[in-house]
Amino acid sequence: MAQRFWKNKTAVGTVFFVVLIALLGILAPWIAPNDPYAADILHKYESMSAQFPLGTDHLGRCLLSRLLYGIRPTLGLAILTMLGTIGLGALMGLLAGYFRGWVEEIIMRVVDVMLSFPSQVMVFAVVALLGVSVQNVVLANVFIKWAWYARMIRTGVMQYRDKNFIQFSRCIGTPEWFILARHLLPSIAADLAVLASLDVGWAIINISTLSFLGLGVQAPTPEWGAMLNEAKNVLTSNPSQMVIPGVAIVALVSVFNLMGDALRDVLDPKEVVE
Amino acid sequence: MITVEHVCVSFRSEHQKKWFGSSRTQVLFDVNLTIPKGSCVGILGESGSGKSTLGRVICGLLKPDSGNVSIDGVSIYGDKKGKKLLQQKLSVVFQDYTTSANPRFSMKEILLEGIRARERKGEQVKDVDAELSHLLSLVGLDDSFLPRFPHELSGGQLQRVCIARAVACKPELILFDEAISSLDAHTQVQIMDLLQELKEKLSLTYLFITHDLTSITYLCDEVLFLYHGHVTDHRPVSTLSQTTDDYAKKLLQSIFIYDNEKLDEAAATAAGL
Numbered sequence A: 001m002a003q004r005f006w007k008n009k010t011a012v013g014t015v016f017f018v019v020l021i022a023l024l025g026i027l028a029p030w031i032a033p034n035d036p037y038a039a040d041i042l043h044k045y046e047s048m049s050a051q052f053p054l055g056t057d058h059l060g061r062c063l064l065s066r067l068l069y070g071i072r073p074t075l076g077l078a079i080l081t082m083l084g085t086i087g088l089g090a091l092m093g094l095l096a097g098y099f100r101g102w103v104e105e106i107i108m109r110v111v112d113v114m115l116s117f118p119s120q121v122m123v124f125a126v127v128a129l130l131g132v133s134v135q136n137v138v139l140a141n142v143f144i145k146w147a148w149y150a151r152m153i154r155t156g157v158m159q160y161r162d163k164n165f166i167q168f169s170r171c172i173g174t175p176e177w178f179i180l181a182r183h184l185l186p187s188i189a190a191d192l193a194v195l196a197s198l199d200v201g202w203a204i205i206n207i208s209t210l211s212f213l214g215l216g217v218q219a220p221t222p223e224w225g226a227m228l229n230e231a232k233n234v235l236t237s238n239p240s241q242m243v244i245p246g247v248a249i250v251a252l253v254s255v256f257n258l259m260g261d262a263l264r265d266v267l268d269p270k271e272v273v274e
Numbered sequence B: 001m002i003t004v005e006h007v008c009v010s011f012r013s014e015h016q017k018k019w020f021g022s023s024r025t026q027v028l029f030d031v032n033l034t035i036p037k038g039s040c041v042g043i044l045g046e047s048g049s050g051k052s053t054l055g056r057v058i059c060g061l062l063k064p065d066s067g068n069v070s071i072d073g074v075s076i077y078g079d080k081k082g083k084k085l086l087q088q089k090l091s092v093v094f095q096d097y098t099t100s101a102n103p104r105f106s107m108k109e110i111l112l113e114g115i116r117a118r119e120r121k122g123e124q125v126k127d128v129d130a131e132l133s134h135l136l137s138l139v140g141l142d143d144s145f146l147p148r149f150p151h152e153l154s155g156g157q158l159q160r161v162c163i164a165r166a167v168a169c170k171p172e173l174i175l176f177d178e179a180i181s182s183l184d185a186h187t188q189v190q191i192m193d194l195l196q197e198l199k200e201k202l203s204l205t206y207l208f209i210t211h212d213l214t215s216i217t218y219l220c221d222e223v224l225f226l227y228h229g230h231v232t233d234h235r236p237v238s239t240l241s242q243t244t245d246d247y248a249k250k251l252l253q254s255i256f257i258y259d260n261e262k263l264d265e266a267a268a269t270a271a272g273l
């Protein structure tokens, strides 16, 4: 497995990139050239210079510093959302797929209801209902997305549920937790990793969208979506303001999507059998 | 030790005549069977006749529509206690060895699952490593297999490990669902010899499901013919050639079409003559 990972250039490259971004975010206070909140109205919309490597925004704040500090809320919230979604989705999917019967009926009917709402509208509805705040954005994203994962993970579980090694375990009375945790969960781990990776990309976009609309991370905090929001006011006079956070978001999301595909190749269970 | 009484099983049909219909196809019709302690009972039938389904009913994995399965007089679908008793006394080996073992488990982990089942019965296994090599030696393998994964073993070797795993639970009854059918002829004989040896050593009871008459004559004391879910004949292997049932006769003829005497010979061997 480790060998296949190192052989897959995309996997190595994307994981490396993500780790690098995460490190930049963690180390932001030490590597950022300026204070991301320090406004200097006299130097607004400055172009690149030694002091401000990427220029300044409408309040004269250093764009590079804001971008670096912005990694924390952007990536952190996205990963938090992913953990919540995958956790809830995997739990529900495992229970529904393995236990069947009324457990499956209840979970899947709830999932059906969840899936019949347009997800974007649901996010707005949930945020509007709970109030605008970061926690509520994460909650809303988990709330609307878990059903997708529950459904996909249940399908994965169903493939393995009737495999002989699980039938054997059930026959000799192996405890359910052992079957779920040691047999089923590792069997669907590859699917989970792919889903998780794609989900982070999706969450970044969604959280940035909400921040852009003013429903997520609030003004002075340097979140990438919020930075886009501030930049859109000067779209016609200073279009370059949107380019930096825009490119950052697109690049990060693409990397997560690429990583999802690469992980799928690396973890493909067909090759495990070979 | 196991009694199967009037078991009927049906599955929901794939093709429903009505929308949201619930028509069912019956797979087993009023099956009766007793497995005496220490015996080896064979179930013979062509594929699709419901042998595996009957096996799953006996394993406690599939509740029959009607009828009763009991172990030592306790009904296994009645309450938790019966099921627990069954789980303590029964173990299985399946046909398809490629899916019988978790591809992510090493042989050690595979056997450990069986040993843990034994510990649940209240038996202490003090020296786990010694027990692991004992189990492997029972099935003619050595310790070097412990760290290996299923895909690193041949079919025969993996099937041996599956047998070791079944034995590791210290069962009284082992169910073999076409356990040797997908192996080549030479390995089949080896495994059958192994099974016979284990049966005597550990005083086990076998339920042997197969579509192959030769292995029945080799191993079993009694045979039950299953045809499209109906039991057509049930007799000791020694009187196999005197079967009165048309289907059983046809089956015998189709297998021994060239040499009818071989059957009597085989039956005679089985009867210990």
Ligand SMILES: Nc1ncnc2c1ncn2[C@@H]1O[C@H](COP(=O)(O)OP(=O)(O)O)[C@@H](O)[C@H]1O
Pocket: B011, B012, B027, B045, B046, B047, B048, B049, B050, B051, B052, B053, B054
């Ligand atoms: N889970 C199931 N759902 C629907 N039909 C099934 C199921 N399992 C078995 N069957 C049907 O039951 C019949 C008997 O199958 P099986 O017991 O596997 O036969 P055998 O093991 O003798 O080859 C087959 O016709 C099969 O299609």
Ligand SMILES: [Mg+2]
Pocket: B051, B052, B053, B178
């Ligand atoms: Mg079968």
